[in-house]
Amino acid sequence: MECQRRWIWFSSAWLLILGVFASRETEAAHHKHVGQFTAVGSPNSVLELSAINFIDDIELGYYRNINQQRIIKIPWVIKVVGIDYITQMHKLLVDHEQTLHWMMYHLGKNDTNRNRNHTGQLLADCEIDNDIKIKSHIHLIWNGEEYCRIDEEIGHWEYLKPEGKKFQGVLESPLWTNLRKHYMNEYCVDLMRKIVGYKNLKDNVPPEVTVSRHVNPKGSTILSCTATGFYPRSILLHWEKDGKLGVWGKETSSGTLPNMDNTFYLQVTLELPPEDSGMSYTCVVEHIELKTPAVYPVPEKPTREKPWALALGIVLAVILLLSCTGAFRAWKKRKSAYATYPVSAS
Incomplete structure (x- = not known):
C-alpha cells in the first residue's frame, strides 16, 4: 500500500508539471504538448531532478532541483495559469524528491554497485486537432530504455522489459488509472487548450x-x-x-x-x-x-545535379592530393635530415 501511495504521488506531481507550461501555435488545428521528467541518481540518493515542457517544439519552461530553480520562458503563461498554481507545482516538485529516491531505490536495488548512477524518466505527451484530443501517451524509461508505456486511446499498459512488471500492480490499479486519466486530460489536454487559445507563442511565418x-x-x-x-x-x-x-x-x-x-x-x-x-x-x-x-x-528544365560518380571522384582526388602532399613533406624532411647529418665512410 505504501508503495502504491508513493507511486501515485510521484505520478501526480509529474503530471501537474504538464499544466504549468503550455503554448499557442496559431489558429491552426494541430498542437502537441510534451513533458519530460528526469531524475539522475543511485539507490542511495537522487543527485539531480529536472522537468522540461514543450508545446509544438517550443520550450516553455523547466525546473531543476539544484537551488530549486524554476524558469518559465514564456512570462505570460503565469498570467494564464495563475501564480498560485505555479507555486503549488513548485512545492510538489520539492516535496516529491523523496518519492524519486524511492523509485531509484527499487529500480536500482539489484545493481551490484550501489553507488552507480542511473537515469529515470517519465515522458508524457498529448495532441489535439481542431481542439479535439487525438493522442495521449505515457512512457516510463530507465537508463535510456523504455520499460513500459501506455497509449491512452488503447487503454492498457505494455511492459517492454521484465523489470517494468514490478509496477504493474500500481499502474493498473483503479486508483492510479483514474488519476492518470484525470491528470492527462486536465493538465495536458485541457490546459493546453486554454493557453493555445490565449496567445501566439511565435509569430506566424509563411513557407x-x-x-x-x-x-x-x-x-x-x-x-x-x-x-x-x-x-x-x-x-x-x-x-x-x-x-x-x-x-x-x-x-x-x-x-x-x-x-x-x-x-x-x-x-x-x-x-x-x-x-x-x-x-x-x-x-x-x-x-x-x-x-x-x-x-x-514544376520547372521546364530538369534540375541540375552532380552525378554520384563525379562527387566520388572529387572526394578521391582530394584524398589523393592530401596523401601526395604528406608524402612529399615526409620525403623533404628525410632529405633535409640526411643533408644535416651526413653519413661518414667507414
Whole structure:
C-alpha cells in the first residue's frame, strides 16, 4: 500500500508539471504538448531532478532541483495559469524528491554497485486537432530504455522489459488509472487548450517553397516539393496535373519535421514512370500564412545535379592530393635530415 501511495504521488506531481507550461501555435488545428521528467541518481540518493515542457517544439519552461530553480520562458503563461498554481507545482516538485529516491531505490536495488548512477524518466505527451484530443501517451524509461508505456486511446499498459512488471500492480490499479486519466486530460489536454487559445507563442511565418525535377538512373522522373521555415506546423502539400488532382506515380513524404529555429520543414516527392516527363505538374501549398493556396509549377528544365560518380571522384582526388602532399613533406624532411647529418665512410 505504501508503495502504491508513493507511486501515485510521484505520478501526480509529474503530471501537474504538464499544466504549468503550455503554448499557442496559431489558429491552426494541430498542437502537441510534451513533458519530460528526469531524475539522475543511485539507490542511495537522487543527485539531480529536472522537468522540461514543450508545446509544438517550443520550450516553455523547466525546473531543476539544484537551488530549486524554476524558469518559465514564456512570462505570460503565469498570467494564464495563475501564480498560485505555479507555486503549488513548485512545492510538489520539492516535496516529491523523496518519492524519486524511492523509485531509484527499487529500480536500482539489484545493481551490484550501489553507488552507480542511473537515469529515470517519465515522458508524457498529448495532441489535439481542431481542439479535439487525438493522442495521449505515457512512457516510463530507465537508463535510456523504455520499460513500459501506455497509449491512452488503447487503454492498457505494455511492459517492454521484465523489470517494468514490478509496477504493474500500481499502474493498473483503479486508483492510479483514474488519476492518470484525470491528470492527462486536465493538465495536458485541457490546459493546453486554454493557453493555445490565449496567445501566439511565435509569430506566424509563411513557407519558403522550392520545386525541382530530375531524372534518376532508372529513367523515372522525380518531382520534389519542399516547404521550409514555416510556422505553425499545420501545412498541406499536394500535386496537381493540369490543375487536377489525381494519382500519377509513387508519392512519398518526409513528414513535418522541426527546424533548429522552431519552424518546420516538409518535403513531398513524386516518382513518375519513364514515359511521363513531369511537365504540367504543380505543387499546391496550403498554410495559414498564405491566406489562399499557392501554386508552384514544376520547372521546364530538369534540375541540375552532380552525378554520384563525379562527387566520388572529387572526394578521391582530394584524398589523393592530401596523401601526395604528406608524402612529399615526409620525403623533404628525410632529405633535409640526411643533408644535416651526413653519413661518414667507414
